[in-house]
Amino acid sequence: MTSTTPRRFTRLDRHTADFRAGEEAQEEARKALYAAIIRHLTERNARPGKIADHTPYDRNWIGELGRQAGVPPLKGPNAVGPAPKYDPATQAAALEELDALTAEYDRAKAAIEKARGPIHEEIIKHYEAGVGPEVLAQHSPYDRNWIGQIARSASVTRQRQKSPAPTE
Numbered sequence: 001m002t003s004t005t006p007r008r009f010t011r012l013d014r015h016t017a018d019f020r021a022g023e024e025a026q027e028e029a030r031k032a033l034y035a036a037i038i039r040h041l042t043e044r045n046a047r048p049g050k051i052a053d054h055t056p057y058d059r060n061w062i063g064e065l066g067r068q069a070g071v072p073p074l075k076g077p078n079a080v081g082p083a084p085k086y087d088p089a090t091q092a093a094a095l096e097e098l099d100a101l102t103a104e105y106d107r108a109k110a111a112i113e114k115a116r117g118p119i120h121e122e123i124i125k126h127y128e129a130g131v132g133p134e135v136l137a138q139h140s141p142y143d144r145n146w147i148g149q150i151a152r153s154a155s156v157t158r159q160r161q162k163s164p165a166p167t168e
Helices: 010-042 048-053 059-069 088-128 133-138 144-153
Strands: none
Touching: 010 048, 010 059, 010 088, 048 059, 048 088, 088 133, 088 144, 133 144
């Protein structure tokens, strides 16, 4: 037997699940990308600048990742040994792997962005109908303050529910 009460937040819950799945996929892709970056820095397969060209991060962040992982610097007073010589074939293979991992990261990021628009539309629709931000926060990936920002940016007027008159 099916319920006779309307399932108000079904679409919002579905879009939120898609959004959260995209966030999880992006986090997994980020971890894989970081691991590959650190591995290639450690093995000296490619220069940090080349690695940065094939990832969504700049050269400075690549260097910071290497420092956090304990990879010795290439230059400066703490450099270990002479400057490395990069094999073109090894470097090409490393950069190809980074390109594939970056593409996976970008796909996950696109999935998040794809789910963001329908979530905002559902929030605005429910907010206009009088549903409060506290209730919407339970069904979306956002907190009540951000839901209010979304509604205000859409110039939405909320239909407030009248509370019953107090009885004596």
